[in-house]
Amino acid sequence: MSAVPALSPTHTEKRAMLRIRCPWCGERDETEFRYRGDARRERPSAAADLAQFNTFVYERANPLGWHLEWWLHVGGCRKLLKIVRHTLTHEIRFIGSPADRPELPAEGPP
Ligand SMILES: [Zn+2]
Numbered sequence: 396m397s398a399v400p401a402l403s404p405t406h407t408e409k410r411a412m413l414r415i416r417c418p419w420c421g422e423r424d425e426t427e428f429r430y431r432g433d434a435r436r437e438r439p440s441a442a443a444d445l446a447q448f449n450t451f452v453y454e455r456a457n458p459l460g461w462h463l464e465w466w467l468h469v470g471g472c473r474k475l476l477k478i479v480r481h482t483l484t485h486e487i488r489f490i491g492s493p494a495d496r497p498e499l500p501a502e503g504p505p
Contacts, residue, residue, distance in 0.1 A: 412425045415476075415490065416490055417471055417472065420472050427469065427470030428468055428470070430466055431467050434477050438451060458482055459482055460481065460482060461479060461499045461500050464477070465493075476490055477491050477492065
């Protein structure tokens with residue numbers, strides 16, 4: 396019987412959790428952070444209909460690949476970070492402030 400390969404670093408014994416380098420506090424365990432959602436989503440305008448607001452509030456994409464995300468450093472500086480992370484491998488390519496506009500890497504695993 397062969398072993399099933401791990402799909403992400405969080406499922407291996409070598410790397411039990413993500414390490415996130417906060418620009419203000421330094422590298423910390425992911426337990427100090429809270430995922431706050433997709434950073435590419437934009438709120439509909441005030442003139443938008445109910446269906447558009449319903450989609451904005453309740454529907455979420457589940458992308459495979461590079462993803463732009465909000466993370467809050469609740470166990471440290473309590474600042475909001477913008478992170479580019481691969482949803483399969485959990486590799487992080489960018490960490491910055493909310494004003495940053497990082498480019499997403501080309502699709503595919505790193
Ligand atoms: Zn911090």
